[in-house]
Amino acid sequence: MVYVMRKIHILRAFFLVLPKLACVAPLQFALWQCIAVLHGLSFAILTPATQLFFERATALATGHADMASVMAALLCLAAAHVVMQILNGICNFIPMMYTQKAHGVFSAALFQKINRLTPIQWENTRVLDDINKALKGEQESIYFTNTILMLLTFYLPYFLFMALYLWRCKPLLVISLLLVFLPTLLTQLLRTKLFAKAEDASAPVRRELEYAESCIAGREFFKETRTLGAFGYFRDLFQSSASLLNRLQMRASVRADLAELGMKLLSLVGYAGILLLLLDALLANEISVGAFAAIFNSVAQMFSMMREIICSHFGSVAGTYGRVQNYLAFMQAEAPERPALQFNSGDIVADHISFTYPQATQPAICDVSLTIHAGETVALVGENGSGKSTLARLLLGLYEPEHGRIERGPSSSSAVFQQYQRYQMTLRDNITISDFCAPAEDDKLELVSRRAGLDVYGRSFPAGLDTMLSREFDGVDLSGGQWQRVAIARGLFRNHELIVLDEPTAAIDPIEETQVYNRFAQMAKDKTALIITHRLGSVRLADRILVMQQGRLVQQGTHESLMAAGGEYARLYAAQEQWYESNS
Ligand SMILES: Nc1ncnc2c1ncn2[C@@H]1O[C@H](COP(=O)(O)OP(=O)(O)O)[C@@H](O)[C@H]1O
């Protein structure tokens, strides 16, 4: 059930994201792609337009054309430039808008997927990692797909058109494209290699430098550094690594400059090759002077287009590919089957259930059988780590047992957990968020607040129920104990037949805990309630006490019967007795 990262081929990744991207706004998407193709062609069309203009101009000089036809050609050339600029503007604008919109849609889908994870998956650190990676890869997947799309809809039409044009002038001229491509590719490979080498050498030195700096200037280090008189040592370390880093970086810049020079030389060779081809064709009368001039003119453009593709677009596709894979693997992972929960609207029955956490070696719950009757208030006690919370989550249906069977009683349940949320919202929203469907009159909110031990008209809440509980949003902050009471009020507000309180009282002292539990037990009279605690001062109010030890249910009964029986409960009670004596 843990999802396993799969490798996804780069083209498959592209074709997986593409339809989703297209579906964000299909019409706009189609329009954008058409404009991209036109944009690519508009660059290419400049070459034949230039050719036409030069041909007419030379014809005018030899008296074979009139001025009007030259002006017409000039107008065509100018129009091609204007159209190209306009398309260029549109092509910069649309992807920006579209990417924003797609980001919203993609995030929503990702959040849906995260929301479908089962509670047990949240216990798995690998799944948490996967969520993190998927969040990072989501936006990258849009850039990744956009870049490949641009290669296909902008650059490909451009180079196809140029290839066709050169072919028509003279088939051998198509080799020019190769003369553009190879030098650019080679110099890029050279550069990458040189930079990687320089980075490999300087990374450890930079870390050393940063460490020396933190030992001298960092808040945590400075006391000891100063006290021990280690300042001189770190200063020397800093200076020596700084000068080493300088030397390395000098060497790297020299190499980068050499690489740059090499790139220009290689490009020059390519350039020269194309010119020779052109000159040869011109002298053999295979192409016109106009075609010669037009192609000559566009060589620089082809080089710069090729450099864009190889230096920036290939790099960005390769750089984002890994994170895009993470995102796609997460989105494609199948949700584990969740059997429909069985409710009988009566007793809760667990029949020999066992449960082991993912990545754990020992079972957290081992062969537990119990029945909780409808309307009963049951306390679950035991040392930390004895399996109380795990058992509660099983009974609530958050986890499925590995072995055994659970019959869930009432279908509506509420819970207050050990780790509760501090929502940065108003007190009202903090309470009603547990059940948005329930009617939320002030009377009811005041009642559950009072039962949770909160005085909504006290000093802590200047605006009553509408007090904003967040310093960041211009509100008030609460103490740990008050936040716990808010969490309890939230649990009580939710419409429920069964309620579980899983030690939400750690920040409240034992005496007050007893009061909270007492109020709670009174109002839970007609409901099924499970109170979990490792402090035994508050459990006498329960109808029955269940005692857990190392994942097993070892005892059950009333306080008196358990005390009389000796064993785990009596041991726990003896260990805690002095708390209550000294406090009361
Ligand atoms: N998410 C988890 N992953 C692995 N082991 C866990 C996880 N949560 C709890 N455990 C282990 O399961 C056992 C029972 O834990 P828990 O039910 O939280 O005990 P209690 O609520 O009684 O303190 C402990 O040994 C604990 O270490």
Ligand SMILES: [Mg+2]
């Ligand atoms: Mg617990």
